[in-house]
Amino acid sequence: MVYRVLSTKKLQPNQKLYLLNAGLAVVEADFIGIEYKPFEITDIANNLIFTSANGFRGFLKHADSKLFTGNIVFCVGDKTKELIERHGFTVTAVANDAEALAEIIIRDYNNRMFTFFSGSMRRETLPDALAKANIPLTETQVYDTVLAPQKINTPVDAILFFSPSAVQGYLVENTITDEACFCIGATTAAALEGITDKIVIAHKPSVENVIVQVRSYFAKFHEEGTKEHKE
Template sequence: MAYRVLSTKKLQPNQKLYLLNAGLSVIEADFIGIQYKPFEINNTADNLIFTSQNGFKGFLQHIASGVFAGSNVFCVGEKTKSFIERHGFKVVEVANDAESLAIIITEKYATERFMFFSGSIRKETLPDTLTKAGVAFTETQVYDTVLTPHKIETKLNGILFFSPSGVESYLKENTITDEACFCIGQTTANALTGVTDKVVVAHKPSIENVIVQVRNYWSHRNNE
């Protein structure tokens, strides 16, 4: 019998195929949605912070070309870095998670001014760390995270989570018992604290690495 996994985010065809080729049965659905929102900026800064591709996409929706030309970008995740650089921006620092990025900023750039472009649901880690260190920054929300729960009737062996919001959305209609949970990062894994101890965290914050962990998990069990 094939192990059955649920991705709480719809995968690209090649990503899904990588799981199918490992003999896994795959269910997928988007458990969160994104709505970009208009915003106003009263001043600018030389340094911009993005903790997700959604934050950068929301920024692009309402920023005139050239307004922030020459600004330095600080971001979370290599995928986000590549996406930002394809749009002509210079990424000077990248980290695996918001906490690590905040530490880099406070240790190396504490006297600089920053603009943080965020979503409506985000952890306090980065702004709290910057505030405590006295780093000057403003925050602008550029998108809303909308929970879109789905009731899953099928028995699952594993669940793929890509954000704390995805965990929250899943738990609105479902419970977790003995399923293995694969998380894109520690912040997402922390959202499962008190829910389950059966958690595997990706070595890098990317969808691809989550998928690698899923394959490795059941490959080891099949070989036991």
């Protein structure tokens, strides 16, 4: 039996190949789009927060962004960290999700002021946590997340989600029944609360680790099928 998985974002060729090499059929579609927006750089704190690569890319769109390479950066995700460091910024702390990053800031950096570069559909997790801890935070939106709903008529056995907004975009035209849902992190998984219990969360917030979890999940079915065939 060939299992079919749906990625709610277009994968890189090598990422898709890793699934295909596991004997899986792959369906791809982008359920969200990103539109970077102009913004003013004013009253920027010495400590910058990015919870996504899109937030950092949006920040870089400003002509004066390079003036802030001396600022200290806090971010979510190793891939985001790598991107930030490639552009000459120093990352002081990195976490797997916004909740964990907030915990680090509250525990170790609660005497500082922060500026958060965010998207239009960001969650309240980090701002709320810092506000409750009385940590000064200013916020600048640098991109809009735009839903791109579309109907998927091909039956699938699993769905790969990489953001809460992708969950939202998918559910506009589709429903989730017994498909296994693979999520890049706990925040994305939370968007599926009350919809399904068949959720697998990546050990690290990266596309690659989501794919690793998918391969491991379906490898078990393949091994069981092979065992039954031999018996």
